[in-house]
Amino acid sequence: MTTTSSASPTPLTHFDADGQAHMVDVGAKAETRRVAVATGCIHMQPETFAMVKAGSAKKGDVIGIARIAAIQASKRTSELIPLCHPIPLTRVAVDFELIEHDAAIRCTVTAETVGRTGVEMEALTAVNVGLLTIYDMCKAVDRGMRMEGIQLMEKLGGKSGHWKA
Amino acid sequence: MTTTSSASPTPLTHFDADGQAHMVDVGAKAETRRVAVATGCIHMQPETFAMVKAGSAKKGDVIGIARIAAIQASKRTSELIPLCHPIPLTRVAVDFELIEHDAAIRCTVTAETVGRTGVEMEALTAVNVGLLTIYDMCKAVDRGMRMEGIQLMEKLGGKSGHWKA
Amino acid sequence: MTTTSSASPTPLTHFDADGQAHMVDVGAKAETRRVAVATGCIHMQPETFAMVKAGSAKKGDVIGIARIAAIQASKRTSELIPLCHPIPLTRVAVDFELIEHDAAIRCTVTAETVGRTGVEMEALTAVNVGLLTIYDMCKAVDRGMRMEGIQLMEKLGGKSGHWKA
Amino acid sequence: MTTTSSASPTPLTHFDADGQAHMVDVGAKAETRRVAVATGCIHMQPETFAMVKAGSAKKGDVIGIARIAAIQASKRTSELIPLCHPIPLTRVAVDFELIEHDAAIRCTVTAETVGRTGVEMEALTAVNVGLLTIYDMCKAVDRGMRMEGIQLMEKLGGKSGHWKA
Amino acid sequence: MTTTSSASPTPLTHFDADGQAHMVDVGAKAETRRVAVATGCIHMQPETFAMVKAGSAKKGDVIGIARIAAIQASKRTSELIPLCHPIPLTRVAVDFELIEHDAAIRCTVTAETVGRTGVEMEALTAVNVGLLTIYDMCKAVDRGMRMEGIQLMEKLGGKSGHWKA
Amino acid sequence: MTTTSSASPTPLTHFDADGQAHMVDVGAKAETRRVAVATGCIHMQPETFAMVKAGSAKKGDVIGIARIAAIQASKRTSELIPLCHPIPLTRVAVDFELIEHDAAIRCTVTAETVGRTGVEMEALTAVNVGLLTIYDMCKAVDRGMRMEGIQLMEKLGGKSGHWKA
Numbered sequence: 001m002t003t004t005s006s007a008s009p010t011p012l013t014h015f016d017a018d019g020q021a022h023m024v025d026v027g028a029k030a031e032t033r034r035v036a037v038a039t040g041c042i043h044m045q046p047e048t049f050a051m052v053k054a055g056s057a058k059k060g061d062v063i064g065i066a067r068i069a070a071i072q073a074s075k076r077t078s079e080l081i082p083l084c085h086p087i088p089l090t091r092v093a094v095d096f097e098l099i100e101h102d103a104a105i106r107c108t109v110t111a112e113t114v115g116r117t118g119v120e121m122e123a124l125t126a127v128n129v130g131l132l133t134i135y136d137m138c139k140a141v142d143r144g145m146r147m148e149g150i151q152l153m154e155k156l157g158g159k160s161g162h163w164k165a
Numbered sequence: 166m167t168t169t170s171s172a173s174p175t176p177l178t179h180f181d182a183d184g185q186a187h188m189v190d191v192g193a194k195a196e197t198r199r200v201a202v203a204t205g206c207i208h209m210q211p212e213t214f215a216m217v218k219a220g221s222a223k224k225g226d227v228i229g230i231a232r233i234a235a236i237q238a239s240k241r242t243s244e245l246i247p248l249c250h251p252i253p254l255t256r257v258a259v260d261f262e263l264i265e266h267d268a269a270i271r272c273t274v275t276a277e278t279v280g281r282t283g284v285e286m287e288a289l290t291a292v293n294v295g296l297l298t299i300y301d302m303c304k305a306v307d308r309g310m311r312m313e314g315i316q317l318m319e320k321l322g323g324k325s326g327h328w329k330a
Numbered sequence: 331m332t333t334t335s336s337a338s339p340t341p342l343t344h345f346d347a348d349g350q351a352h353m354v355d356v357g358a359k360a361e362t363r364r365v366a367v368a369t370g371c372i373h374m375q376p377e378t379f380a381m382v383k384a385g386s387a388k389k390g391d392v393i394g395i396a397r398i399a400a401i402q403a404s405k406r407t408s409e410l411i412p413l414c415h416p417i418p419l420t421r422v423a424v425d426f427e428l429i430e431h432d433a434a435i436r437c438t439v440t441a442e443t444v445g446r447t448g449v450e451m452e453a454l455t456a457v458n459v460g461l462l463t464i465y466d467m468c469k470a471v472d473r474g475m476r477m478e479g480i481q482l483m484e485k486l487g488g489k490s491g492h493w494k495a
Numbered sequence: 496m497t498t499t500s501s502a503s504p505t506p507l508t509h510f511d512a513d514g515q516a517h518m519v520d521v522g523a524k525a526e527t528r529r530v531a532v533a534t535g536c537i538h539m540q541p542e543t544f545a546m547v548k549a550g551s552a553k554k555g556d557v558i559g560i561a562r563i564a565a566i567q568a569s570k571r572t573s574e575l576i577p578l579c580h581p582i583p584l585t586r587v588a589v590d591f592e593l594i595e596h597d598a599a600i601r602c603t604v605t606a607e608t609v610g611r612t613g614v615e616m617e618a619l620t621a622v623n624v625g626l627l628t629i630y631d632m633c634k635a636v637d638r639g640m641r642m643e644g645i646q647l648m649e650k651l652g653g654k655s656g657h658w659k660a
Numbered sequence: 661m662t663t664t665s666s667a668s669p670t671p672l673t674h675f676d677a678d679g680q681a682h683m684v685d686v687g688a689k690a691e692t693r694r695v696a697v698a699t700g701c702i703h704m705q706p707e708t709f710a711m712v713k714a715g716s717a718k719k720g721d722v723i724g725i726a727r728i729a730a731i732q733a734s735k736r737t738s739e740l741i742p743l744c745h746p747i748p749l750t751r752v753a754v755d756f757e758l759i760e761h762d763a764a765i766r767c768t769v770t771a772e773t774v775g776r777t778g779v780e781m782e783a784l785t786a787v788n789v790g791l792l793t794i795y796d797m798c799k800a801v802d803r804g805m806r807m808e809g810i811q812l813m814e815k816l817g818g819k820s821g822h823w824k825a
Numbered sequence: 826m827t828t829t830s831s832a833s834p835t836p837l838t839h840f841d842a843d844g845q846a847h848m849v850d851v852g853a854k855a856e857t858r859r860v861a862v863a864t865g866c867i868h869m870q871p872e873t874f875a876m877v878k879a880g881s882a883k884k885g886d887v888i889g890i891a892r893i894a895a896i897q898a899s900k901r902t903s904e905l906i907p908l909c910h911p912i913p914l915t916r917v918a919v920d921f922e923l924i925e926h927d928a929a930i931r932c933t934v935t936a937e938t939v940g941r942t943g944v945e946m947e948a949l950t951a952v953n954v955g956l957l958t959i960y961d962m963c964k965a966v967d968r969g970m971r972m973e974g975i976q977l978m979e980k981l982g983g984k985s986g987h988w989k990a
């Protein structure tokens with residue numbers, strides 16, 4: 001029985017020596033604290049932006065619902081992304097920034113675990129689903145909203161150490 | 166028993182007259198054919214792009230895996246987006262375009278149903294998860310990839326008729 | 331090939347003639363509008379009640395989060411309840427009533443479909459998860475909260491017609 | 496990058512200093528054995544009770560199916576309750592007591608983990624889904640069944656120590 | 661916008677003209693009653709068989725639990741099989757036959773829908789998970805159990821009409 | 826509060842002393858590296874086999890899609906198999922062997938974890954879903970395919986040590 005993970009001939013570690021996809025072996029990695037921060041924006045009409053802004057203060061809380069959707073999605077990451085390892089998240093925080101002059105809303109997610117692999121995908125998945133939820137709730141008035149600049153901002157922990165965009 | 170859906174004071178139909186979120190009543194809508202097309206790009210380093218391009222032709226098929234992830238995600242949309250109705254999709258097609266001069270990959274999804282409500286969210290969710298899967302598979306060599314221009318392109322069917330970006 | 335559903339010797343229709351569980355045959359039933367209303371309460375310390383009440387007006391919106399959890403749970407009913415049919419819900423509305431003199435919160439859910447079987451379980455599952463979410467968010471200050479009086483209130487549509495508690 | 500969890504101004508720890516929901520940081524907590532016991536009853540007509548009792552002895556095993564549903568639901572808790580951490584359960588036991596003089600069935604669940612946070616929600620979710628499954632299987636003969644007294648009975652492990660109802 | 665499904669150059673309809681996977685267009689198909697019957701066996705040591713047989717009569721009901729697992733799995737088919745359409749099942753029946761002289765247990769599942777595509781995968785998935793559950797419950801005493809002869813037995817409805825193994 | 830797991834009167838450890846199903850207590854077991862290898866075949870017409878073989882080399886990659894489905898299914902094992910513990914997989918590798926003279930495809934899965942219980946069910950579930958996905962993609966041309974010889978091949982780690990078929 002061969003139980004060591006095959007070395008990959010390319011730097012794309014999700015493939016083995018034969019170019020076949022696998023869930024890479026992380027069994028020998030240490031369980032350390034790992035943090036990832038991801039961000040992204042949704043751009044909309046100024047009228048749509050005004051409605052979301054009004055709702056976050058009183059009735060029709062689009063932002064509050066998008067926050068819950070983002071947190072819940074982070075927990076489903078390994079179901080959505082085929083080669084992701086299941087990871088027991090120890091913290092998820094979702095922040096929304098209303099950028100009035102751009103009529104845009106920025107979603108920033110911090111995800112943490114104490115585990116054998118990083119949580120970049122968890123943070124990014126949460127950002128995407130947070131923005132999609134805003135789209136869903138506003139699409140009746142603004143179908144042309146665009147999601148832009150979804151990316152990793154920072155990563156901490158693991159062998160690769162600290163990374164910043 | 167009040168069974169009619171409350172009228173919303175704002176155009177944000179996901180909220181009732183009191184500003185509370187609900188899954189809106191679509192029971193009286195006709196079951197018609199509905200189509201949605203959504204798109205989005207992921208931008209990367211030219212070296213990363215070259216690896217993905219090489220793999221789609223032979224070993225290490227990043228694009229093939231992202232396509233499967235996108236199709237599967239479209240079926241989970243109502244689990245991810247809180248106020249989405251569950252919808253029996255009748256077709257999902259996922260297309261990837263390799264844009265060499267931009268070192269970018271465009272994902273375009275067409276979703277269809279014969280149902281009471283549209284499939285914009287299904288198409289958009291598939292685009293997002295398709296791009297996230299590319300990110301996941303290439304992140305070991307390129308953490309700075311960005312997802313851009315995720316938006317609805319076209320919508321067909323239902324009371325609102327044909328819409329194009 | 332026998333394709334008719336076996337008659338049950340007991341009025342418990344989830345069992346066949348041999349007493350074995352099955353998902354009963356609803357294929358011959360008409361697709362009609364079906365509505366169910368369910369309700370239930372969570373009782374707590376007056377101090378806990380005051381915190382929830384304060385939050386629903388401004389910061390710390392326990393009720394808003396419980397509403398989203400209830401709606402999402404209604405869509406997962408057939409995954410949780412073994413013999414439930416998957417049902418495409420056409421409407422879900424969740425109402426919370428703050429009952430000050432009892433230091434209790436009542437959750438009432440209305441679920442609707444146009445389908446071959448009723449949505450009682452969807453309404454009841456949403457009530458239970460709505461109340462559980464309140465418990466979760468307040469348990470740090472009040473572990474002794476109790477859920478009481480969870481029941482069906484009304485049912486409309488299908489062969490059995492109108493039923494009221 | 497701020498990676499410490501914000502202090503909450505209220506004792507409701509699921510909210511940060513701004514009143515926004517988050518999945519609280521448990522990364523610094525020790526992995527210890529944690530146990531929770533929850534309970535609840537479903538009340539029914541004496542005729543319904545007699546049917547369930549008969550079935551648990553021979554054909555039509557309502558209780559056996561409810562037990563499996565309860566165990567499976569405990570594993571889905573973090574998907575259902577928005578701010579729950581995913582927890583690797585190490586034990587789940589579900590006990591049903593037939594209370595003849597009340598025509599009621601009591602469901603008691605013990606859940607355990609070796610982890611960073613407690614399993615109260617896992618035990619409570621299992622109780623609720625166990626009772627809902629009994630409701631589902633008997634609703635054809637008794638729509639008026641009520642679930643009562645669902646609560647935590649005992650909690651062991653973690654910083655808060657031993658708690659008993 | 662091209663909305664017709666691409667013709668496939670091969671008889672493998674899950675691929676389009678370019679050889680890319682897609683969820684094929686079933687939107688134009690009629691909603692008709694469709695039935696599928698699938699079967700399969702698990703072979704074990706005579707001692708293991710005797711334990712299962714004893715349990716199905718009284719305590720330790722392996723078969724009863726496998727039946728519930730099979731029914732629940734049939735509802736998850738479109739999550740597990742990438743290109744399957746989500747289908748609203750209208751009936752699922754699971755039968756187990758104890759074959760003493762072979763020390764084997766046969767699982768036979770009948771699945772039905774009124775829909776646009778067949779339910780072969782739902783029936784087969786239920787058989788597989790039913791057998792896997794028996795394996796799980798007996799593996800402590802018999803790791804060498806084998807699953808054999810899992811196949812479709814019969815298919816009814818749709819354009820392809822009646823098919824029998 | 827009794828928190829020790831009940832001793833089972835039978836060797837079927839998934840049942841307690843009363844013959845009731847439970848998720849057995851693994852809290853006291855050590856977290857060690859555990860590996861399981863499972864295998865199984867799908868037999869088909871030579872013409873179907875030729876199509877799959879052609880596709881794995883260029884267009885219509887049945888095997889590539891089945892591999893992804895198998896990996897994803899391994900992560901859902903505890904949702905499908907009622908009494909399985911949730912396990913954080915640290916590695917999953919899926920290998921397909923084309924057996925020309927038998928017109929059969931063999932799927933072999935290696936699953937690993939660092940945990941308190943074995944991963945036999947994860948490896949077996951992945952094999953089954955991998956084979957089911959091949960069936961799904963080829964069923965339009967060959968409904969009579971059969972899955973055979975699905976079994977555990979090897980198991981490493983835990984108290985029971987090394988086991989080989």
